[in-house]
Amino acid sequence: MKIAAGATIRALQTGLPLDALENRILLCHALGLTRVGLITNGERVLTEEEAARLSALVERRLAGEPIAYIVGQREFYGLPFQVTLAVLIPRPDTELIVELALERLAPQARLLDMGTGSGAIAVSVAHTRPDAQVTALDVSEEALHVARANAAANQAQVRFLRSDWFAALAGETFDLIASNPPYIASGDEHLAQGDLRFEPSGALTDFADGLSALRTIVQGAPAHLEQGGWLLLEHGYDQAQAVRDLLADAGYTDVQSWRDLAGIERVSGGRRT
Structure with a gap:
């Protein structure tokens, strides 16, 4: 999936072909934002580099790769764990x-x-x-x-x-x-x-x-x-x-x-x- 530069963060939160949680996780990871940051930066538009980075992450998920491997982390017992x-x-x-x-x-x-x-x-x-x-x-x-x-x-x-x-x-x-x-x-x-x-x-x-x-x-x-x-x-x-x-x-x-x-x-x- 190719995501175009200029798309707003708000639009992408509902426009990606993933469920809402996975959309949020990949957006946060691709853009280096927290969950609060997604909300407060809703009208920000993606640069070409950000759009390409997010497109690559979404493609990996659509191919079935687990979210934890894509972002390199999973929470367990309330702690963050690196996973490879x-x-x-x-x-x-x-x-x-x-x-x-x-x-x-x-x-x-x-x-x-x-x-x-x-x-x-x-x-x-x-x-x-x-x-x-x-x-x-x-x-x-x-x-x-x-x-x-x-x-x-x-x-x-x-x-x-x-x-x-x-x-x-x-x-x-x-x-x-x-x-x-x-x-x-x-x-x-x-x-x-x-x-x-x-x-x-x-x-x-x-x-x-x-x-x-x-x-x-x-x-x-x-x-x-x-x-x-x-x-x-x-x-x-x-x-x-x-x-x-x-x-x-x-x-x-x-x-x-x-x-x-x-x-x-x-x-x-x-x-x-």
């Missing part, structure tokens, strides 16, 4: 695991976030509970670069490690382990739909049955959990029973699942006996 094509886009569903972790963290407790991606879980916990000792790991150096930037931007103290799951942890133990691992099964039709088409496949799918990463974490976590420590796992909408079975079979106690805002069992967990 190297990490998943943080979603409101994942805020549930942050809340569950915060409820279970004693003062000065040690938390491990496995497969941190953008750092959403680790940074949110560390920002909310600066007394906590938070460690986050990921196998992707590109993801860790994004996560470190997010920790710095949100004044959160997090130790980051490059690690293939537990490989770099040696004998370290934690009071709580949380993870949002790849849990979409290989070949799932959702991988070819919507935002998922643009997100890193290795952070979405385990290239197997959707449970292999969850199995690895469930089986390896006891060696890195203090007695009575919690393991909390985000999973797919239809995997709660399977994850509870994995936890129970591995000897965890207090095994249960928690529902997200949509009423879907989104996180399951248990305690090391």
